[in-house]
Amino acid sequence: MRTVSLLLGAIMAVAVAAETPRLTPPDDLFKAGTLSPVMPAPKLVLDGSDGKPLTLERFHGKVVAVAFGFSNCGEVCPITLATLAGARKKLGPEGADVQVVYVTVDPERDDANQMKKFLGSFDSTFVGGVGTRAQIDAAEKSWGISSVRNTNADGSYTIGHSSSIYLINRKGGLRAVMPYGHPADDFVHDLKILLSE
């Protein structure tokens, strides 16, 4: 009888623990900037460089890192992408639950193939977001992104753009924003927190 009571007690304890929601980690644990209360990430309705429609709902259940840039970027974008690829690698098997989404701010030059080639040189799992000028403008507006085209004397151009990385939790909430320049270890640190949420 006593054994049965103990067993029932243990089962109930496990059930209660499973039902208890995980607490949101406090903001001061993060290396990145944090938003609270956590609200749903702005919408993305684009075409993916993998040939599928790109929405954040596609990656529900994963931690998503969203950033904006362009494939002809000579400095900021390659560093950001190399950092994110490095962080995913350092996470080991846990990295499989991290999805990087890189949205172009240069739809005139970046189509799905171009983005796939560019992102694939860093990590084959990265997905690019492409679309029409109107779609990209809408995405930039809802994410608070600024991008300015600077034309060179020879007619070529480059684009100055927001360079932060947006970290979205498994439930689709925009949880943290990592400013440009942080090392891969800082991403690993924060992604681990988000993966354990």
Next chain:
Amino acid sequence: MNKRRAWIIAWPFIGCAIAALAWAGFAPIKVPSHDELFEIPKGTYARRMQGDKVEILPSQIRLTLGLNDVLLLRNLDEVPQVFGPTIMMPGQSFRLPFEQAARYNFACTAHASGQMTIVVEDEPVMPWSKIHWRVREWWENRTR
């Protein structure tokens, strides 16, 4: 005789000044919180739309590593506000910690100029830097 009396009167003041300098230079600096809080008040966007160019937030914010090294912004306005790397929804807060001394320029829709500068300085360790930090804090609090 008068000179001697003047010295007798002056010595306690000189002693106090030396003690104050010693305290300011060697005592550890304690702050109640690492967070430097700024709020974007309700109605900021509406005021801007009416042509009011009043500055809600300082155009330059100074932070010190190890002391007040976290910028905490609260959007109490009724519309989203863009601050540097992110967009803050109404009622949302953005907490941004700094770990490197540098000058950071951010876009900020709460400013008439659309820009905000954050100067992050190294933690004051040497006696002179501690005195400098304390005097500047006292002065800025007095003029705020």
